[in-house]
Amino acid sequence: MKVKCPMCAASCDWEGNPWRPFCSERCRMIDLGAWIDEDYKVGHEPTNNDTEYESETY
Numbered sequence: 027m028k029v030k031c032p033m034c035a036a037s038c039d040w041e042g043n044p045w046r047p048f049c050s051e052r053c054r055m056i057d058l059g060a061w062i063d064e065d066y067k068v069g070h071e072p073t074n075n076d077t078e079y080e081s082e083t084y
C-alpha cells in the first residue's frame with residue numbers, strides 16, 4: 027500500500043513505515059514542528075537570551 031506524504035507529496039510505503047503518514051522522519055518533524063511552533067508563539071514569553079531570540083523567525 028502506498029500513501030502520499032501530506033508534507034512533500036511523495037508516495038511512500040504505508041506498511042513498515044514508522045513515519046507514516048509521512049514519507050520520512052524529516053517530513054514528520056516538519057509537520058510536528060509547525061504546530062509546536064504555533065503553540066509556542068501563543069504562550070511565548072520573552073527571554074533575556076539575545077542569541078535565542080535572534081534564532082527565532084517570526
Ligand SMILES: [Zn+2]
Pocket residue numbers: 031032033034035036048049050053
Ligand atoms: Zn515527505
